[in-house]
Amino acid sequence: MNAESTIRTTSAEETRAAGASLAAQLVPGDVLLLHGDLGAGKTTLTQGLLAGLGVDAPVSSPTFVLVSDYAGHVASGEPVAIHHIDLYRLNEPSELDSTGYFDLIDETGGLLIVEWPERAASCLPERYVLVTIDFAGEDARTITIDDRSGRDRLMIETTD
Ligand code: ADP
Ligand code: MG
Numbered sequence: 001m002n003a004e005s006t007i008r009t010t011s012a013e014e015t016r017a018a019g020a021s022l023a024a025q026l027v028p029g030d031v032l033l034l035h036g037d038l039g040a041g042k043t044t045l046t047q048g049l050l051a052g053l054g055v056d057a058p059v060s061s062p063t064f065v066l067v068s069d070y071a072g073h074v075a076s077g078e079p080v081a082i083h084h085i086d087l088y089r090l091n092e093p094s095e096l097d098s099t100g101y102f103d104l105i106d107e108t109g110g111l112l113i114v115e116w117p118e119r120a121a122s123c124l125p126e127r128y129v130l131v132t133i134d135f136a137g138e139d140a141r142t143i144t145i146d147d148r149s150g151r152d153r154l155m156i157e158t159t160d
Contacts, residue, residue: 006144007156008136012044015133018143019048021157022131026053028080028109030149031125033117036133038088041141042115045133046084049113053082066099072111081110087119096123129154 009015022045026032032049034042047059053072060068066089070082083104087096096102104112105125117124130146147154 004144004146005156006142008140008142010140012041015041015044015141016048016051018156019045020052023049023052024075025154026074026111028074028078028111031112031128033128033130034113034115035117035130040133040135042133046113050082055082083110084113087114087116090119093121093123096120
């Protein structure tokens with residue numbers, strides 16, 4: 001079974017909506033790796049993910065704090081702790097030790113959203129959902145989901 005699905009969005013709002021549609025399919029324990037260049041829309045997608053998880057706090061990029069924590073709930077209504085991690089400023093994986101990252105990976109039942117996962121290289125969990133965002137024009141992006149979580153296939157959807 002092909003575990004990849006791709007959509008194209010033409011505005012930040014549409015990317016947020018795609019994030020919300022993805023959020024509706026998440027279960028506690030999921031790890032989302034958000035891959036894409038600076039300005040691609042990782043944080044924008046995260047805003048939609050968090051909105052879809054019932055979090056109404058504003059979401060900024062946690063570039064300086066590394067990890068932002070939120071309380072939300074998955075589609076079934078089950079409460080879930082959400083950790084949004086931005087590894088942009090990580091110079092090497094050994095720096096992860098002091099960030100609490102490994103505790104978050106080991107935590108069962110939380111939801112992890114990781115920007116710049118390539119900075120953690122070999123320290124990524126075994127199962128994850130890889131979301132790749134590519135520029136496709138000024139306000140256009142393609143968003144590809146590669147589901148390596150071992151569950152039934154995740155789908156990403158546009159609103160139209
Ligand atoms: P990243 O976290 O990947 O560095 P951000 O989400 O912080 O990127 O920034 C993405 C920027 O691109 C925002 O200013 C957003 O408004 C803009 N943008 C324009 N079109 C889109 C789109 N289709 N999807 C996501 N963001 C878009
Ligand atoms: Mg960001």
